[in-house]
Amino acid sequence: MAVLTPTVNSNALIAGFDDPVQHGQQVFRALLKAMSEPGTLIELELNLATPGLLNNSTWQTLLSLLDADTQLWLSPRLNSDERVTSNLRFHCQSPIIDGSKAADFAVALADELPVLRDLNWGTSEYPDRSTTLIVQVPALSDEPHWELTGPGIESRKTARIAGLSEEFRLALINSRKRFPLGVDCIFCCGSKLLALPRSTQIREMRPEEGEA
């Protein structure tokens, strides 16, 4: 065996969860609520030091969801941030892969989103084998911008997710036509997060609707 160039830089390593089991479960519970009540803004209770470009909610989401069996795709700037890759490899052991199509999880900054159809949408036999997309966005609120309906939403909800390109927004809205295939999304900002599973219908609201 030849000496490998360490892919984990030990100088870049920071602490993960203080109590991996309890905190991991706490965050998992929050993610479960976010997924089952789409569009609900969730504020994570813990405040952790975060590696490089990742913010608090993205980091905790990854710590609680990833392990050695989940293939991970990172958007270019995250992938070239050694603090991000070292800590994800060290704490989660996830293989970081080149092609987003095989990813179980894809993590992206809002300004370098992958093309939605380049992710795994699952198959009709196994729609659950799709990619979960985690996007770190500059702002997240319940302001009336998108109208959300579907399972887990009593009548309707509204959300504003800043920083998404026009192309991505349209692709996401249109992807609903291929249900049960599709991609589940988690949007993270600071310590907040919000989920839009593939079952949630999205309608872009006209500006005048916002005032009502």
Added chain:
Amino acid sequence: MYVAVKGGEKAIDNAHALMRKTRRGDESITELTVEQIREQLPLAVDRVMNEGSVYDPELAALALKQASGDAVEAIFLLRAYRTTLPRIGYSEPLDTEAMQIERRISGTFKDLPGGQVLGSTYDYTHRLLDFTLLAEGEAPISALDPETSDEETLDACPRVLELLNKEGLIEQSREADEADHTPADLTREPVNYPAERAVRLQNLVRGDEGFLLSLSYASMRGYGDSHPFAGELRSGRVNVELVPEELGFAIEIGDLFLTECEMVNQFHGNKNQPPQFTRGYGLAFGRSERKAMSVALVERSLRAEELGEEVLYPNQDQEFVLSHSDCVSANGFVSHLKLPHYVDFQSELEMIRRLRREIAAATDEENNK
């Protein structure tokens, strides 16, 4: 198919309390500690580790205590426990050639470089019950005769089968320039048939010892074309190494006791290969010699197809062997018959009654003609 039933909570609690009481036995007799089991019933511990597929003597001893000494129940407990733990990577391949030999014998060559070392063994005992163990407990261990001690020659022990290899009379375990392939892992992906050799071996190593022992016995008694020799059997400690990504080089994390067996089998040759010897390989945790030998024998039988031999017997049939070798699966399926099948059975009862009525009616009609 079984059905769900309700109630019986109190009775189940009491049944468990009674089980604990039975397990404890006569309270005037000192309770067994897990340490005592680990130290004094090591072969039982080894079996639980092998089939539980987790090397941890303390946990295996605990499982045996909890299961009242029932190996299969203890294996089930260990398997259940392993599912709660995260995976911390894969070790570097264990280097059994560098084993610190504590036992090494060969049934094929009398004079081995490094010599035959009997080690701690039940071979050559007369299988007479030792009533002194009953009366006084273990006698103090008499010191080994130092005269026979011969320290330096135990270090380097080349493999016995390399002797055959020099003459080219045995198949190579790999080509000289062949790179390592990453083997599939059946704890991560289900077995697909035909399974590659590495997966078959993984399955056999955690397989039921009795099942494999009987299959290998059958293979030598005419239910299989097996004429094996025990090329080499070795036991001892082997270092475990892994490469943490944050270091980039291999480090030792501990050692473990292993038993390795290489069986030699005749091979008549075919169009592409001259007659030569082929190998069957077995590896097991602890001093599980019977297990390592059985694995090696069945492992060779399962190579029938690959070597172009006719597949005639169950021990050569991958799917038969691999899908029935696991004691946890086998025990689970047999045990499930204890669950309520009341509805199913009622319908069969009904059917038997109906069939009998129909036959009776037909007979009556026949007689009345």
Added chain:
Amino acid sequence: MSVTSQQANAELTPEQASRKRWIGILAKAELKDLQQHWQALVLPAAPEYQFIRKPETGLTMLRGRIGGSGQPFNMGEMTVTRCALRLASGTLGLSYIAGRSKEHAITAALADALLQEERTAELLESALINPLDEIQQAAQAERMREASSTKVDFFTMVRGED
């Protein structure tokens, strides 16, 4: 295999080679021996540290080789406990230890960190690593001595009449 691991060792820097040595000795030490020598150490100051990874127990899949020297296969798992911590100076200490002892993992990680520090390296080397190494070598020699007392030379008896 031994040849390739020697090659790998040859490529290690002297610092990596000595770190590899002490990591192995710390991992293979009996917990009671480790504790005894650790507690007897007189350090210049109690080490301050922060956990990067709290001691965590998991399973490492052990790989063997088919036929002892052929292609790798997965043999079964082994319990392993690992830990990572950072000294106030910034030095990272690591441990990967067979078994489930969190205490063993913490002590080994702390020792790994202190062995990288100029101030404490020599003390730990002489009062911890070398004595533990001697204990391990003595135990191994004893096992070898016992085993070698069972070496045999069998005499083959001729079968049949002649």
